[in-house]
Amino acid sequence: MDHRPQAWGRPRDDVYGAYDHSYLQNSGPKQATQAPIVTGTSVIAMKYKDGVVMAADNLASYGSLARFPDVKRLRVFLDSSVVGFSGDVSDMQFLDRHLTDLSIDEAYEDPSCTAAPNGKGHLNAANLHKYLQKLLYKRRNDFDPLWNQLLIAGFDGHSKPYLASVDLRGTSFTSPSLATGFGSALAQPIMRRYAETEEDAAKLTREQAVEVIKECMKVLYYRDARSLDRYSIAVVTKDGVELKEDEQLEKQSWAFAERIKGYGTQTV
Amino acid sequence: MFRNNYDNDSVTFSPQGRIFQVEYAAEAVKQGSVVVGIASKTHAVLVAIKRNAEELSSYQKKLFPIDEHVGIAIAGLTSDARVLSNFMKQQSLGHRLTYGRNMPVRTLVDMIGSKAQINTQHYGKRPYGVGLLVAGVDDHGPHLFEFQPSGMTEEMVAFAIGARSQMARTYLEKNLEAFADCGREELIRHGLKALKESLVQDRELTIDNTSVAIVGVEKQEDGTTKPQPFMVYDGQDVSAWIESVADNQEAAPAAAEGEGMDVDS
Amino acid sequence: MTSIGTGYDLANSIFSPDGRNFQVEYAMKAVENGSTSIGIRCKDGIVLAAEKVITSKLLKQGANKRIATVDRHLGIVYSGMIPDGRHFVDRARDEARGWRDNYKTPISTKDLAGRMGGYMQAYTLYQSVRPFGITAIIGGYDSELDTPVEGEVGSGPSVGAGGKVEGKKHGGPFLYMVEPSGLYWGYYGAATGKGRQAAKAELEKLDLSSDGESSLTLEQAVKEAARIIYVAHDDNKDKEFELEMTWISGADGPTKGRHQEVPEALRKEAEKYAERMTAKDIEEEEETKEGGDKMEE
Numbered sequence: 001m002d003h004r005p006q007a008w009g010r011p012r013d014d015v016y017g018a019y020d021h022s023y024l025q026n027s028g029p030k031q032a033t034q035a036p037i038v039t040g041t042s043v044i045a046m047k048y049k050d051g052v053v054m055a056a057d058n059l060a061s062y063g064s065l066a067r068f069p070d071v072k073r074l075r076v077f078l079d080s081s082v083v084g085f086s087g088d089v090s091d092m093q094f095l096d097r098h099l100t101d102l103s104i105d106e107a108y109e110d111p112s113c114t115a116a117p118n119g120k121g122h123l124n125a126a127n128l129h130k131y132l133q134k135l136l137y138k139r140r141n142d143f144d145p146l147w148n149q150l151l152i153a154g155f156d157g158h159s160k161p162y163l164a165s166v167d168l169r170g171t172s173f174t175s176p177s178l179a180t181g182f183g184s185a186l187a188q189p190i191m192r193r194y195a196e197t198e199e200d201a202a203k204l205t206r207e208q209a210v211e212v213i214k215e216c217m218k219v220l221y222y223r224d225a226r227s228l229d230r231y232s233i234a235v236v237t238k239d240g241v242e243l244k245e246d247e248q249l250e251k252q253s254w255a256f257a258e259r260i261k262g263y264g265t266q267t268v
Numbered sequence: 269m270f271r272n273n274y275d276n277d278s279v280t281f282s283p284q285g286r287i288f289q290v291e292y293a294a295e296a297v298k299q300g301s302v303v304v305g306i307a308s309k310t311h312a313v314l315v316a317i318k319r320n321a322e323e324l325s326s327y328q329k330k331l332f333p334i335d336e337h338v339g340i341a342i343a344g345l346t347s348d349a350r351v352l353s354n355f356m357k358q359q360s361l362g363h364r365l366t367y368g369r370n371m372p373v374r375t376l377v378d379m380i381g382s383k384a385q386i387n388t389q390h391y392g393k394r395p396y397g398v399g400l401l402v403a404g405v406d407d408h409g410p411h412l413f414e415f416q417p418s419g420m421t422e423e424m425v426a427f428a429i430g431a432r433s434q435m436a437r438t439y440l441e442k443n444l445e446a447f448a449d450c451g452r453e454e455l456i457r458h459g460l461k462a463l464k465e466s467l468v469q470d471r472e473l474t475i476d477n478t479s480v481a482i483v484g485v486e487k488q489e490d491g492t493t494k495p496q497p498f499m500v501y502d503g504q505d506v507s508a509w510i511e512s513v514a515d516n517q518e519a520a521p522a523a524a525e526g527e528g529m530d531v532d533s
Numbered sequence: 534m535t536s537i538g539t540g541y542d543l544a545n546s547i548f549s550p551d552g553r554n555f556q557v558e559y560a561m562k563a564v565e566n567g568s569t570s571i572g573i574r575c576k577d578g579i580v581l582a583a584e585k586v587i588t589s590k591l592l593k594q595g596a597n598k599r600i601a602t603v604d605r606h607l608g609i610v611y612s613g614m615i616p617d618g619r620h621f622v623d624r625a626r627d628e629a630r631g632w633r634d635n636y637k638t639p640i641s642t643k644d645l646a647g648r649m650g651g652y653m654q655a656y657t658l659y660q661s662v663r664p665f666g667i668t669a670i671i672g673g674y675d676s677e678l679d680t681p682v683e684g685e686v687g688s689g690p691s692v693g694a695g696g697k698v699e700g701k702k703h704g705g706p707f708l709y710m711v712e713p714s715g716l717y718w719g720y721y722g723a724a725t726g727k728g729r730q731a732a733k734a735e736l737e738k739l740d741l742s743s744d745g746e747s748s749l750t751l752e753q754a755v756k757e758a759a760r761i762i763y764v765a766h767d768d769n770k771d772k773e774f775e776l777e778m779t780w781i782s783g784a785d786g787p788t789k790g791r792h793q794e795v796p797e798a799l800r801k802e803a804e805k806y807a808e809r810m811t812a813k814d815i816e817e818e819e820e821t822k823e824g825g826d827k828m829e830e
Contacts, residue, residue, distance in 0.1 A: 060687070070688050072687075089686055093685075093686060097634070097637070097683055104605060108601075121372055121408055123369075127368055130366065131367055134366055157369065273543060279660070281559035281560050281664070281666070282559065283542065284562055284566075285560065285561070285563030285564070285666065287666075307593075381616060382620065382623060385617065385619065389617070389662055389665075390662055391662065392661070419619070420615055420616050423597055424589075440591055
């Protein structure tokens with residue numbers, strides 16, 4: 001034990017880790033994320049009777065350039081939860097790799113249930129959300145945020161459908177329907193018409209929920225300038241995750257454009 | 269066992285491939301007073317005999333909660349037990365704060381197993397001189413684990429460690445089949461009966477020297493399960509249980525004597 | 534053949550006059566006292582098996598696993614001092630995680646064996662530590678598929694990654710065994726622990742290395758592994774044991790490239806086969822003992 005005055009009251013190094021003096025150094029390049037570079041746009045999700053539906057388009061934009069049109073922003077965790085990422089894509093990759101490591105570690109402690117989704121003993125969506133929220137909040141405190149807003153969907157410890165959001169600041173909340181980015185302004189009002197409260201959401205069938213989500217994806221494509229008409233959609237149930245990664249928006253109608261003055265071939 | 273050239277530290281193998289320091293550490297466990305643990309489908313129970321240094325001194329606590337869902341029974345060097353239990357408390361709480369769930373008991377036990385193993389492989393360290401019985405509940409139900417100074421951890425259905433624990437283990441082996449379906453009270457009674465086997469001739473269970481702890485899940489009427497947090501009982505709280513096993517001991521021979529030759533024909 | 538190491542055997546890392554590190558040799562004795570474990574590499578996968586001697590009736594059946602998973606596609610089984618084995622597995626998991634973080638791809642069996650051999654060897658260099666009291670068998674199935682870079686987004690240019698040689702096969706099942714000295718070799722069949730002599734004799738009889746029709750399939754290997762453990766258990770005859778078996782197949786096999794415990798049904802089948810075969814062996818032995826005598830009732 002170090003009994004010298006400089007160590008009085010100091011928590012033990014072997015328990016809390018050595019003290020980090022790096023803040024004293026002002027030289028060296030600043031590594032903290034300042035702005036997102038390659039980004040994904042909205043992710044939307046809503047609960048229904050037997051689970052949660054989540055969707056996100058397959059576009060990674062480089063500013064105003066629609067750079068990578070086949071980026072999958074919905075990732076499955078332990079065959080039982082889905083995380084949807086919006087915001088910076090490199091941070092999404094970091095988190096995805098980190099979650100892969102986490103899922104491998106989880107499988108170590110309970111191999112018998114690896115094959116079973118919602119396996120007893122494995123981290124469920126609520127646990128995962130808590131973990132991510134702590135991680136993102138820590139990074140925010142370090143002034144080096146992971147520039148994302150994530151939606152986590154799955155089931156909680158009581159086998160009820162679970163949907164929550166956490167963002168680059170560590171702010172988190174849950175709701176029967178959630179959306180990030182433009183979705184929160186364009187898609188949420190539509191989703192809320194059907195799933196305003198938990199009780200309303202619990203009455204929706206799978207087909208209804210998927211219909212609403214598809215409708216919202218269409219609206220986002222009409223109005224979000226950084227979106228794409230190809231998207232991924234995931235449905236999480238007690239039996240696991242069904243993920244379709246190459247869906248195409250159908251039955252688009254651009255008829256409303258004609259009614260807008262100044263667009264198209266319209267002359268005043 | 270006698271002294272030899274190979275027993276000075278834990279980084280020396282004997283020619284037969286044994287590490288004597290680790291084996292000596294296990295002796296320290298055998299010096300501690302006996303503790304018994306049993307796990308059923310719904311509960312895990314720990315019972316212990318507490319010792320006092322002198323007539324007027326207090327009795328050494330043997331059962332400690334680690335978190336809501338897990339607790340330990342110790343036998344051996346109490347100060348070593350404290351180090352391990354503090355570690356377990358920190359890990360368990362950290363896990364709860366990070367993930368919002370009970371730390372799986374196996375993971376926790378594996379951590380102290382690894383911690384103890386390091387002490388058997390480095391010069392200047394000595395093995396932990398304490399054995400633990402860890403009782404806890406997680407998503408898979410109740411568990412009982414044994415921890416040894418070598419770092420060996422195994423899941424048990426029932427076990428006993430400490431002085432004269434072999435007698436208790438014999439009782440447990442005889443009644444092994446019965447444990448899985450036992451209810452709360454019955455499980456505690458089995459634990460106390462096993463404990464009694466290890467008592468010295470003229471000693472008995474009293475409210476001063478007996479400690480009981482239980483953790484489990486209770487089935488509710490609507491089919492859901494409610495967790496029962498790890499609770500330690502001492503003093504007056506254990507008197508009813510002590511009497512229940514004392515009565516049985518006296519009632520059985522008395523009944524036999526009373527009924528005389530009225531045996532099933 | 535063991536000589537007394539008087540004077541040179543008290544500390545690790547000390548060479549005896551004939552160039553031996555006695556502490557390492559004593560560590561191997563600890564392995565020899567442990568229960569048997571084996572690994573089989575056949576053309577379409579790996580089987581690992583462990584004889585778990587039941588030291589107490591109070592142990593919870595099926596709850597104490599000896600064979601550990603590393604990453605998703607590797608398994609490790611060991612004989613000797615179990616806590617040392619767990620330390621070894623923890624390190625292997627760290628190595629696998631470090632590799633994945635660095636190279637964004639799962640570690641190959643060969644590389645993990647190399648890392649673990651180096652780690653074991655490091656514990657033979659200093660007086661301040663002691664060698665591991667285990668011999669570990671590392672089995673893995675390196676993916677034959679074109680796995681994407683970890684965390685890859687999108688699918689890249691349609692011409693694919695550069696520098697690839699068309700038609701070159703990679704991946705497949707691999708098996709290594711690492712000793713307390715850090716020495717390791719690649720094997721088709723490996724055995725360690727008390728019953729290793731008997732197990733090795735049986736393994737040599739199997740057809741594992743050829744690619745032909747007679748070469749063992751994964752299911753056959755599972756049955757043979759069970760049988761060999763039963764044969765090897767003869768050395769521990771007076772104690773009961775539990776058989777633990779795991780397997781790894783390729784991406785189009787039963788485990789889809791993952792290290793998993795052999796399913797209950799197949800394990801029971803394998804144990805029945807093993808019991809039948811070992812009973813037959815005993816019968817044959819007794820018949821030959823009686824020699825040409827007619828059956829006397």
